[in-house]
Amino acid sequence: MRARLFCDSSGDSILAPLSGADVRIGREAQEEYGEDIEPPVADSRTMGMSCLIQGRELEFPVGYTPPSWATVFASDEDLPHRGHDPLKTNFWWLELGGEDDSIHDTERLRDELLAAAFGVWDHMKNRGDHGLENWTLDWVGFVPGKRESRRYLGDHVLTQNDVRAEGRFDDIVAFGGWSMDDHHPGGLRYPGRPTIFHPAPSPFGIPYRCLYSRNVPNLLCAGRNISASHAAMSSSRVMGTCAVIGQAAGTAAAIAAAHGVEPRGVYEQHLGALQSALMDDDAWLPWRVREVSATTRAATLSTADAEPLRNGVDRPWDGQDNAWVADADGVAEYTWADQQWLERVRLVFDSDLDRTGRNMPACYPRVPSDYRPPACCQRYHPAPAGMVRDARIELRGADGAWQVAAELRDNHQRLVRLPLAAATNGVRLVVERAWGAETARVFGFEVE
Ligand SMILES: Cc1cc2nc3c(=O)[nH]c(=O)nc-3n(C[C@H](O)[C@H](O)[C@H](O)COP(=O)(O)OP(=O)(O)OC[C@H]3O[C@@H](n4cnc5c(N)ncnc54)[C@H](O)[C@@H]3O)c2cc1C
Structure with a gap:
């Protein structure tokens, strides 16, 4: 098979023996990367x-x-x-x-x-x-x-120490958060505890350099086979982490194709573009703030409590809620002294990703481990209760009157982008109702 770029997300790294890409299987010796989770002597044993x-x-x-x-x-x-x-x-x-x-x-x-x-x-x-x-x-x-087989060797190998140090890499493109859940290779044959949960910070960052082969120049990887030691992989292998790694690798492939470069070239020449594209697509890169458009920043905002809408952080983080809480028919309005050409609007709503039940009906479970949507939520709310269901975007006309430019009906998406392609000196978001709660939560409202 011929292609300009490959991304191997086969788990077993099936392209490695075909391409000659460097891989690793089994557990590293402790001294190799200074990891105390690994055995003293390297072996080829894996999780089962x-x-x-x-x-x-x-x-x-x-x-x-x-x-x-x-x-x-x-x-x-x-x-x-x-x-x-x-x-x-x-x-x-x-x-x-x-x-x-x-x-x-x-x-x-x-x-x-x-x-x-x-x-x-x-x-x-x-x-x-x-x-x-x-x-x-x-x-x-x-x-x-x-759970584990061949892992590619990239320009960086994520280790237990990277995980413990929170992985604050310059080329962060994904994150994990599960413990280093190191299953015993013996599995059922081993009479002791089947796994050890070595603590890991949540989140920890994963660098782009773990997502491409160090010696096959047109090969990306995504999932449990990225460039990581056995110990780090015992955390990065979980599904949510594999999913955000997949988004990063796919976005990198698109940038590589658009610019005619290899995956390493994306790291060397287009890293900022990769991180911006991911954040624009609502991927979260911990410790990074998404750059908000100059048009949005220059606007006058109608209410001070709506400032989180343009702070570039679209989830609760670091003790800040980062949300605007809108009552029914709540309005957030940007105005400018001069006419602006607005190409599109970008909205981010609260889909309750971490299942904390923020702004949910009183019957909603508060503790993630108790998470079971109560009967009322199952019956009435196909989306989280505090999520925006109906809303509209209005533009201010030359006569000062507000005209509807776009409408959202039965919305269930967290990230919503709508085309505007209009000149105006004012734009506003009118939240009509949430799926089940009295108030709706909005993380982002941006125009450009
Ligand atoms: C029993 C078990 C329980 C787990 N529990 C959890 C859990 O509770 N939470 C959690 O987050 N994670 C859990 N994990 C870990 C997690 O599910 C895996 O690590 C993760 O799914 C790996 O994803 P992946 O896409 O990298 O690889 P895989 O899931 O292995 O997917 C690889 C895919 O590539 C396909 N493929 C392979 N070769 C080819 C080919 N030649 N052509 C086309 N397709 C090919 C395969 O069919 C497969 O669909 C668990 C894993 C196991 C095994």
Whole structure:
């Protein structure tokens, strides 16, 4: 296959053996990067893979007959440190393969994992009183989910020490926040605790130099295979982090294509453009403030409490809420002494990303771990209750009257961009209503 640029997000780095890109597999020795999480001597052991299961509670008792080849877990002693209450675990510890070849042994490991999965359900249903008479096995994952295999080597290798130091890199393009969740390579075969959660700051930054190969010039990578040590990867591998890494790699690829440069050229010549493009697309780069357009900054704003709308930070951060709280028909208005040409408006609403329930109805859960949308929210609010549902953008005409230029109806997006293409000396956002709360929260209102 021929292409000018490749981005390998295959998890297993399938392009590495085809391209000769430098990769790493397994755990580094402690002294290599000065990491105390790693073993004293380097090895090729990884975190394992899993075939997950999902149970469902019915209103009547239901039996379970395992296949003859299911693994037998005769008593709870056969599953030490592996809590198996289906309300409290997703069975992530059904894990094998860290001591095998996590790429080429997958088929055999899948068979072992399925035997273990059906065996664990048999244990819960038939071996000891687990109070699960009404539970049925609803779903089994037949393709093992992998945690770790080949990692590319980039111009930088993210380490445990980078993570602990918050990763405040000049070329930050993504962030993580999960602990360094270092699963034991033995998985189910290891009787001790299946993982150690080594603390990590939340957030920590991830630099762009971890997102491209150091020796194959047209190769980007994204996901769990970025350039990171085993210890750092035990945090950066989680889904939300992989997702923002993917956005960064994709945006970098677009910039590389537009300017006819290689991924490294984006770092050397277009890093500012990459970071600006990401922030404009509502990616969050911790410790960075998005540059607000000069037109917006030069405007007179109608109410002082709406200043967060143009402060370049679109989420609660560093003790600041960074939101304008709008009542029904709340208005935020920019005016200028002279006519301005406005090409577009950019809005950022509060989609309650961190599930804190800010500005939610009183019934809304406040503690993330208790998060279950209450019945009233499920029924009435397909979007978070404090999110703007209906709003309009109005422009001031030559006669001073306000004219509707754009309308939002049943909005459920956090980032909204609308074309204006008009000359005016005033623009305003009128928030008509939120999805369920009395007030709506808006992080950004910007024109350019
Ligand atoms: C059991 C388990 C539980 C987990 N629990 C959590 C959790 O609770 N929260 C969390 O955030 N993270 C969790 N993780 C970690 C997280 O899910 C993974 O690290 C993450 O999904 C990795 O994403 P990825 O896209 O980099 O790789 P992968 O998820 O491995 O995706 C790679 C994709 O590339 C495809 N692919 C491979 N080769 C080719 C090819 N030749 N052509 C086309 N496509 C190809 C694969 O089919 C696959 O879809 C868990 C992981 C596992 C295994």
